[in-house]
Amino acid sequence: MEISFIHTADLHLCKSFDDLLLNEKERNNRRQELWETFDKIIDLTIENESNYLFVAGDIICSKYSKLKDFERIAEKFRLLKNTKVILVTGNNDPIKEDSYYSIIDWPTNVYVIKETHNLEKITFEEDNLCVYGISLGEKNPDYYLNNNVDVNIDENMVNILLIHGGDEEEGHQLYLDYDKIEKFDYCALGHKHNHTEVKENIVYPGTPEPLNFQEEGKRGVVMGKVSRDMLFKVFIPLSKRKFITKELNLQKEYSKEKILDIVKFLGDVNSLSRDYYRVLIKGELNHHIKIEDIIDESQKYFRYIEFIEDFEYSLELYKEEKENKNNIIGRYINEMKKKRYKNLYEQKSILAGLEELYREKVDS
Numbered sequence: 001m002e003i004s005f006i007h008t009a010d011l012h013l014c015k016s017f018d019d020l021l022l023n024e025k026e027r028n029n030r031r032q033e034l035w036e037t038f039d040k041i042i043d044l045t046i047e048n049e050s051n052y053l054f055v056a057g058d059i060i061c062s063k064y065s066k067l068k069d070f071e072r073i074a075e076k077f078r079l080l081k082n083t084k085v086i087l088v089t090g091n092n093d094p095i096k097e098d099s100y101y102s103i104i105d106w107p108t109n110v111y112v113i114k115e116t117h118n119l120e121k122i123t124f125e126e127d128n129l130c131v132y133g134i135s136l137g138e139k140n141p142d143y144y145l146n147n148n149v150d151v152n153i154d155e156n157m158v159n160i161l162l163i164h165g166g167d168e169e170e171g172h173q174l175y176l177d178y179d180k181i182e183k184f185d186y187c188a189l190g191h192k193h194n195h196t197e198v199k200e201n202i203v204y205p206g207t208p209e210p211l212n213f214q215e216e217g218k219r220g221v222v223m224g225k226v227s228r229d230m231l232f233k234v235f236i237p238l239s240k241r242k243f244i245t246k247e248l249n250l251q252k253e254y255s256k257e258k259i260l261d262i263v264k265f266l267g268d269v270n271s272l273s274r275d276y277y278r279v280l281i282k283g284e285l286n287h288h289i290k291i292e293d294i295i296d297e298s299q300k301y302f303r304y305i306e307f308i309e310d311f312e313y314s315l316e317l318y319k320e321e322k323e324n325k326n327n328i329i330g331r332y333i334n335e336m337k338k339k340r341y342k343n344l345y346e347q348k349s350i351l352a353g354l355e356e357l358y359r360e361k362v363d364s
């Protein structure tokens with residue numbers, strides 16, 4: 001007998017996104033998109049008539065959520081008439097006595113695992129299946145997830161492990177020894193945000209919708225079938241947008257127009273209007289060009305673009321020095337030449353000073 005499943009984790013519904021430079025409107029929009037992705041997972045489960053939906057923690061950020069958000073999740077799960085939903089909590093949605101997880105009246109097809117110190121075993125005789133799961137609870141300094149996963153499994157059943165943790169160094173509270181859990185037919189894990197197959201049967205689906213610039217690459221859920229002697233799985237991409245990091249390598253000969261041309265071809269038009277871009281500015285910039293102008297003018301080509309300034313200004317001021325031999329500008333350049341300014345912040349202030357002196361010269 002085989003069962004079909006969809007495995008997801010780390011949706012982080014209600015996430016604040018305050019670790020990004022997004023404005024409030026964009027953050028709201030992004031939160032809305034997380035719900036849309038959740039809806040897509042529900043639709044996919046219905047379309048495929050999956051027997052099980054495994055949710056391996058951090059479906060929501062409890063800190064920023066309200067009761068109505070949990071009700072919204074419950075109502076969506078209720079639509080899965082032919083699917084059993086098994087859910088464990090993660091470090092962002094820990095289960096406690098008074099948390100919404102405990103208060104909500106979950107539909108009968110939903111099994112929220114409440115155990116936080118032992119593997120809870122749910123047996124589905126009709127499918128010859130055992131699901132073992134543990135939820136994360138309140139932070140406890142003596143808690144080590146790895147101590148709680150030892151269990152004897154029944155070799156005549158299909159055994160699934162559902163857990164949030166493992167993507168950590170040994171000694172960390174959420175560290176998991178993968179060798180210990182290899183005996184399960186399938187380990188539906190959560191916590192690691194990039195899709196990873198630790199072993200054939202030990203899998204992180206990753207965040208179905210990326211949450212920041214560290215989350216590049218494919219985003220979605222794992223769909224599969226499992227029996228006593230077979231495991232088949234496929235990754236289903238779902239995400240609406242991507243986070244993309246690019247490098248912009250400047251040369252001091254580049255004009256402003258040339259630089260803007262390079263910037264607007266960092267991605268195809270569809271991607272520029274859809275995805276989040278971060279551009280690492282490297283190399284050397286002609287000191288006549290203000291990086292602020294490049295940054296401002298780039299905005300109109302992108303849905304979202306941010307820059308990390310890691311370049312140097314080319315401070316070759318021969319011409320200016322020659323033209324200003326006997327005045328304050330010349331003396332300023334001379335003074336500045338005595339020191340080596342490598343730091344971009346210092347270079348910017350020298351150029352601002354120079355600009356100020358030129359302005360005074362024109363005014364007087």
Ligand SMILES: [Mn+2]
Nearest residue numbers: 058090091191
């Ligand atoms: Mn987590």
